[in-house]
Amino acid sequence: MTKPLLVHRTLSAAIVERIRQDILDGRHAPGQPLRQDSLAASFGVSRIPVREALFQLEAEGLVRIEPHKGAIVLGLVPDEVDDVFDLRLLLEPRLLASSLPRLTDADFAEAQALDATFGDAIEQQDIARWGELNAELHLCLYRRATQPRTLSIVASLLQSSERYTRLQLGGLPELTRARREHRALIKLCRTGDSKAACKLLTAHIEEVRKDLQRLFQAPKRRARKGRSAS
Amino acid sequence: MTKPLLVHRTLSAAIVERIRQDILDGRHAPGQPLRQDSLAASFGVSRIPVREALFQLEAEGLVRIEPHKGAIVLGLVPDEVDDVFDLRLLLEPRLLASSLPRLTDADFAEAQALDATFGDAIEQQDIARWGELNAELHLCLYRRATQPRTLSIVASLLQSSERYTRLQLGGLPELTRARREHRALIKLCRTGDSKAACKLLTAHIEEVRKDLQRLFQAPKRRARKGRSAS
DNA sequence: GAATCGTACATCGTATACAATCTACACGCC
DNA sequence: GGCGTGTAGATTGTATACGATGTACGATTC
Structure with missing residues (x-):
């Protein structure tokens, strides 16, 4: 493990x-x-x-x-949530396009394994786990990109996302949808269709963002302390 | 100060x-x-x-x-140089567009002051200084953007750029050109023409990148140790 | 009574001391 | 001779101890 x-x-x-x-x-x-x-x-x-x-x-x-x-x-600043997801939308497809042609069978196998573990984590409601599994899965697909700096930035963005998404812990439907999208993404990547894969990836990130926006508006307000304008 | x-x-x-x-x-x-x-x-x-x-x-x-x-x-990996400048080209115009409408007279004044100091540093060949002044000047123009995460990423990219650009320390013509472009940029920002300002900014970053590429190819090879694939 | 000062306490920053780990080289075994 | 083993030195990691800084609160002064 x-x-x-x-x-x-x-x-x-x-x-x-x-x-x-x-x-x-x-x-x-x-x-x-x-x-x-x-x-x-x-x-x-x-x-x-x-x-x-x-x-x-x-x-x-x-x-x-x-x-x-x-x-x-530090607290979660709404501005930053938007920013993080904008950045992910900007950077992740770029990474995937660069990495995809170089991905090996071993990489795909690992991605699928992570997806399987992701499924287990969903079943077991292992909230702490599925966030980082999601990050690992994404990074696994980007790993062959020739953009080391972008890679490390995206890694950090994914971790930030985890903090936000963990708020909606219970969201079973969102999670299963995310998993479905992951599987489709891996499948598409195997075909080598870079353009379609990037498109799907973009849609996937957009969906997660929407889930989050819904969450930020609907329920009670959250604390916003802990961060001053710098 | x-x-x-x-x-x-x-x-x-x-x-x-x-x-x-x-x-x-x-x-x-x-x-x-x-x-x-x-x-x-x-x-x-x-x-x-x-x-x-x-x-x-x-x-x-x-x-x-x-x-x-x-x-x-850590050493300077050619891949990373490209990556850093691609990211700057991607992120800095976005920041400027978001920040520009909110910039105050005080901000412009500070930018001009930084530019003046930049000029002094060029005259005095103060290599250690003009790199960080360049970064401060750029950040000064982006400071009103509502994208905190992008801002901190760009700050780190600018610092990395400094490391690269410091290699070409002697480049008087490049420096004076950079300064000319900075002044033009500030002037354009004052007019509020966001589109034109972003275009100029993009060209400015491109120029710096070209200077660097010239530097990486022309002279003797540099050491590339100190960084393994991770 | 308000403001300023000063003292005591809490907390952080750094120095020193010791324990754990790594590296290199010599020794012995096959 | 090649190869694992073990020991000594170098280097890092952590604990303890002490000094510096910040904060709260009461005393003093006007």
Whole structure:
């Protein structure tokens, strides 16, 4: 499996993951300060690896650190949601077009395996899992692209998306639709029809965005603290 | 001004800047390992702030850290140069179009001030300076855009560009042309003609890219170590 | 009573010390 | 001779300890 959990090379890396999950799952609310001492105590480690973890999370855009004051969890800004999905629509088809001709059978096999695991995660309601599986699946299809910078940007956009999409955790119909689209996408990629595949990919991302927009408008308002204009 | 220089809130932040400059200026060659001990000794500090600086530089894409092995300076991959400029061409006009209608007189004044400083830096051959001034100038024009994520991505792309363009340090004609284009761009932005401004911006970025391509082909080959396929 | 100052506490930043891991080279075995 | 093994040195990772900075709150002054 992709979750050995014990094979983190360093404590810092393990703690990054723990805190990241806690933020994504909402166990640390936006605006909430993350005290080094209390985190260190809760993990049973010293503050050093906690500090390094917080720095990494700041680079990922999940927290903001102010010198001598501490780290606070950043909130979800509606502007940013739009921006992230605009960027995905702009960049992912480009990546796919570049990567598709170079994809190997092994790549397709891996994509299908990820899709299968994705299906399992849906059945088991494993919310924490299907978000990252979705990201892995997308990245798997882009991996042969010759655009390393775009690739790393998209990886980070996918992770941000995960944070948003995790809000709609229960959405069974959306998930099964997403999976259907994934399977169709993989199939199309195998045929090598780049144009059609990009089109489908675009539609797929649009659908997810629409799901999210519906979610942002319909239910109760969410907190918007934790991020000032910079 | 935007260069307080002395008021780094922490040692880590100051060291980030020092090491970054050393890499950009080529004092640390690609592929070269950065030992925590020796860096700490050369700055007269302990390894803790050095470690934190290295983590930040990894997030910026200047070094790669392998657990228990250390940090090495990343090299310039030709693929990435293309990628970075493609992304700039894709994203910067979008930002400008969004920001332009909201730009204030103060913003324009600041842009012109930056341009003037840029001119001074050219005269004084202050290579370390004009790269970041160029970035500040571009960002100044984009600052009112409602796309926070794109903004931070472009900021990082501009910094990467700086690394490339710094190779051609001597290029007086390229620099004066760049400055001319900047002034024209600011003027156009003042008129509010978004379409024309974006067109000029695109041409401007294209020109810089061409300068760089010329540089990559003409002179001797550069080292390409320090980055493995990931 | 409002404002300023100052002190105590909480929290962060950095130095020092120790433990864990990696690398290189010598040794022994097949 | 090739190849695994093991040990010493180098380097990184983490814990503990101390100093610096920020914040809250009460005292003092006008």
